[in-house]
Amino acid sequence: MIFAVSVVLLILGVGIFEQFYIQRLYRETKAEAENVKTLVEEDVAAALPAATRLKENWLKKRSFLEGVTPHNETKEMVLRLAELIGYIEAEDEKSALATVEIILEMCANTPHILGFHWEHIF
Helix, strand or coil: CCHHHHHHHHHHHHHHHHHHHHHHHHHHHHHHHHHHHHHHCCHHHHHHHHHHHHHHHHHHHHHHHHHHHHHHHHHHHHHHHHHHHHHHHCCCHHHHHHHHHHHHHHHHEEEEEHHCCCCHHH
């Protein structure tokens, strides 16, 4: 009985940690993406270091996310970040702004998709 209760508490603890981690990760990613958007609007070429840093930060945290969430969301973010960097390197301001808007939208929607909600269960 003690073992079963311990396992349930462990599962609950990891689940709660995961929810807070996801919320914080997407909040931080959104803040970085907003910074990149501002830089692109000012000077598209100057945004490259910030966009590269955004991708590197995401890749560092991706392995944990892939362990606890579906891979589609994490894979999509990696692809969008690579696309953003490509547009910035090509100095295509309009496409870079469109891509950063998609990233911002993903940062707003994905935590809800991955979050615990009763409607997701029933």
